[in-house]
Amino acid sequence: MAVEPDPFEPPQWQGAALSMRMASARVRAAARRSVAVADLRLDEEHRLTERIRFDVTARLRLLVETTARDLLRQVERLTDDGGVAATLLPHDRLVERLRQAGCLTDPDLIDELVAQVRLTLLAEALPVENVAGDAPSLLVRLTEAPDRIVAAAARAVLIAEGRGRITGQPDEAVALPAELQQRLVWIVAAALRQQDDAALDTALAQAVERVLAAQDASERPLAAALRLAAAIDARASELPELLVESLLNRQPGLFIALLVHATGIDADLMREIVLEPEGDRLWLVLRALDLDRATVARIGLSLCEADGRRDVEGFADALDGIVAVSAEEARRATATLRLPRSFRAAMERLEGLARR
Numbered sequence: 001m002a003v004e005p006d007p008f009e010p011p012q013w014q015g016a017a018l019s020m021r022m023a024s025a026r027v028r029a030a031a032r033r034s035v036a037v038a039d040l041r042l043d044e045e046h047r048l049t050e051r052i053r054f055d056v057t058a059r060l061r062l063l064v065e066t067t068a069r070d071l072l073r074q075v076e077r078l079t080d081d082g083g084v085a086a087t088l089l090p091h092d093r094l095v096e097r098l099r100q101a102g103c104l105t106d107p108d109l110i111d112e113l114v115a116q117v118r119l120t121l122l123a124e125a126l127p128v129e130n131v132a133g134d135a136p137s138l139l140v141r142l143t144e145a146p147d148r149i150v151a152a153a154a155r156a157v158l159i160a161e162g163r164g165r166i167t168g169q170p171d172e173a174v175a176l177p178a179e180l181q182q183r184l185v186w187i188v189a190a191a192l193r194q195q196d197d198a199a200l201d202t203a204l205a206q207a208v209e210r211v212l213a214a215q216d217a218s219e220r221p222l223a224a225a226l227r228l229a230a231a232i233d234a235r236a237s238e239l240p241e242l243l244v245e246s247l248l249n250r251q252p253g254l255f256i257a258l259l260v261h262a263t264g265i266d267a268d269l270m271r272e273i274v275l276e277p278e279g280d281r282l283w284l285v286l287r288a289l290d291l292d293r294a295t296v297a298r299i300g301l302s303l304c305e306a307d308g309r310r311d312v313e314g315f316a317d318a319l320d321g322i323v324a325v326s327a328e329e330a331r332r333a334t335a336t337l338r339l340p341r342s343f344r345a346a347m348e349r350l351e352g353l354a355r356r
Contacts, residue, residue, distance in 0.1 A: 048114070055117040059174045060104055064095050067188045067211070074207035075200070087200060088192045103187050109180055115268075116174070118275050122252050125306035129248040137249045138242070142228070153228035157254065160224040175220040177268075185211055225257035226267055234258060240295040247302045262289055265337045269344075273337075277309035281337070283322045287330035293323040 048056075068091055075088075089097060098104050136144075142154035160175075176184065189204045234242050239262055246255040256274050260267045263285060273281045279300065286296050297319055304312035325333075336344065 051121070052114060052117050055120075056110070056113045059113050059116070060109075061095055063174050063176070063184060064098060064104075064188055065091055067185055068094055068192060070211045071185070071189055071192065071204065071207045074210045075203045078203045078206055079199070087194065087197065089194050094188070094191055097191050098187065101191070103191070106180075106183070109176075109184065112176060112180055112268075113174070115271055115275060119252055119271065122275065122303075122306050123250045126247055126250045126252065127302055127305050128250060138245045139249065139251060139254070142232070147231070150228070150231045153224070153231040157221065157224045157228050160221040161253075177220070181215060182212055222253050222256065222267060222271065225251075225253040226260060228254065229257035229261040232258075232261075234262065236290070239289065240291055243291075244295060244298050244302075247299060259285060259289075263334075263338070265334075266341055269337060269341070274303075277307060277311075279303070279310065279315065281334070283318075284325065284330045284334050285337070287322065287325045288327060288334050290327035293319065296323060 072088065095104070139154055139157060143151050143158065145151045145154065185208050189208045192204065193201065232238075232242070239258065242258055243255055246252070246258060252274065256267065256270050259265070259274070260270045263270070265273075265285070270285075273285060276282070282303075283296065283300070286299065291299075300315045300319070301312065304310040304315055336347070339347075
């Protein structure tokens with residue numbers, strides 16, 4: 001006897017549903033082809049390693065899940081309803097919904113997380129050497145500095161680094177710049193909705209505002225390092241030793257911050273310059289500060305040892321040419337790096353370098 005279809009269960013393999021399935025399958029197949037072609041076009045130098053892919057994915061998931069938890073707590077407080085979670089999208093489906101909508105491939109977000117991971121890996125791989133002999137490391141010495149502003153700023157860096165090392169814990173969030181954090185919190189709030197509910201939407205919007213108000217972008221390790229560099233305010237004669245020691249103490253964030261303070265270049269751009277494997281822009285930045293051959297060599301060799309993408313023999317061959325560039329020539333060559341971010345982005349668009 002034939003079984004009548006359940007009138008309350010829409011047929012998934014009948015009629016118009018089959019055409020929809022075929023259309024969806026074509027879209028998925030086209031997307032897979034595009035991804036495969038894009039991947040094959042990449043050489044090994046530009047392809048992310050499995051470690052970076054894993055760490056970035058883990059940070060993304062942590063960001064989404066932590067944000068969703070924070071929003072849910074605030075919605076429950078605002079609605080005085082402990083059962084409100086049942087009307088929102090379950091956490092185990094949230095990441096997949098955002099992924100399907102393309103919200104987890106925001107280029108700015110991915111750039112930030114890849115840079116964070118690369119900086120962490122660089123810190124782990126830098127050769128360790130205490131140039132002060134048996135004395136404590138640079139950061140520890142700075143926490144004991146007679147200048148209370150410097151000491152407080154150094155302690156803040158240690159606290160921020162400690163927070164960053166335990167980001168794998170459920171209650172710890174990955175720090176993002178304010179603009180990216182704001183975009184992420186709003187998109188997570190939108191993804192939590194399952195149906196139109198004016199009261200719940202209002203509560204979600206208020207929850208977002210409360211979550212954002214409670215977050216502080218200054219807790220980012222790089223932000224803490226920037227405050228320390230400003231507190232130190234290194235003289236030209238002090239800068240070379242501080243730069244070298246920061247790398248030899250596995251403090252690339254402080255190295256970047258010292259360069260930012262000395263040059264006036266945007267922090268995120270300076271991080272990009274320090275992390276890029278070719279090093280051309282970094283060598284010119286160092287020469288613009290009139291750093292001598294020994295300092296440039298020690299910095300370059302430390303970075304080459306820590307990053308397998310760098311060509312140590314190529315750097316050694318180029319060193320004489322690098323230090324032959326005068327400080328004035330280097331300052332002219334790097335002048336555009338000091339322009340406002342929006343101006344630089346507009347110039348890149350005109351040059352066809354902007355992300356498409």
